[in-house]
Amino acid sequence: MAKFLHIGSILLLIAAAAVGFMNHGKYKGTKGDLETTKGQLASATQQAATSAQAEKAAKDELASEKTKRETAEAELQPVKNKLSEAETKVSTLTASVAEKEKEIESLKTQVASLPAGGAQPAAGVAEAEARIKELEAQLAESETLRKTATEQVDGAKAEAEALRKAEADRAAGLMRKGMQGTVLAYNPSWNFVVLNIGDRQGAATGAEMVVSRGNRMVGRVKITSVEPATSIADVVLSSVATGAQIQPGDTVIFPGK
Incomplete structure (x- = not known):
């Protein structure tokens, strides 16, 4: 009887050892799975962080480009205003010149049509010639002002073109060769x-x-x-x-x- 009990005890110990070994194997397997999961989680976290950084960099770059475009437009606007004012001045002076030239021609025709001799015609001629001289002086002044305004238009156009080209070159990535x-x-x-x-x-x-x-x-x-x-x-x-x-x-x- 004692022998059977002894054998039974041995069998129980063997069974317990087997169960323990199996549990140990399961533990190792579970631990391995956990490590794999941790690695996958770390990789996913890193990828998410990388994507977030890339997205932020793209947004920052877009904001920077927008700021640069707005700055370029802000620099160009005063030049556009200057150009518009100069063109308006040229247009006004051109009309003034044409009006004075027309009036001068009219007075010259009037003087030519007056009869010769007599006090009245002489007075009319003198008055017309004085007005012609006045108009010619105004005409010369208007011509000078128009020339100045035209130069301002040309200058503003050149300045505006230079700003547009600078922005276009910057946007297109055109830099000085050899920089x-x-x-x-x-x-x-x-x-x-x-x-x-x-x-x-x-x-x-x-x-x-x-x-x-x-x-x-x-x-x-x-x-x-x-x-x-x-x-x-x-x-x-x-x-x-x-x-x-x-x-x-x-x-x-x-x-x-």
Whole structure:
């Protein structure tokens, strides 16, 4: 009997050990699943953060471009007003000149039609000639004013065209050929660089620049955002050789289009 009890105890211990082993296996499996879930959650969180940052960067860039367009329009508006005023002045003076020329011709015709001799005709001629001289003086003054106003129109047109071209060049990414700058910082995680050239130096959104170190080309970057004294540019990954990396201190140059 004791022998059977002893055997039964051994069997119970074996069964308990088996259950424990199985539970341990389940625990390890559950722990592994938990780690996998944590990893997936961390990855999803990182992707969400990346998307949020990208969205914010896009919104910031859009706001920056809107501000620049509004600034350009604000600079252009006074020039438009000046042009409109000058054109109105030219139009008014042209009408005045035409009116005086017409009146002068009329008086000359009147003088020519007066009969010769006698006190009355002589007085009429003298009065008409005096009026003609007065009108000719006014006509000369109007012509001078019209010439000045016309020059103002030409100047305002040239100024307006220069502002429009500057904005068009900026928007199109057209910069001065040969413009150079330096890489201030490089973010390998996001593949962008900070450059020491900005709006004051003529940097423009959309311009693509060559990155070099010494006499060797390292790659290319494309400007995505411009501040007064600095710019942000994305690295054109396909232009960077395998194993190479852009570094602070590298030179950037705009080759032109």
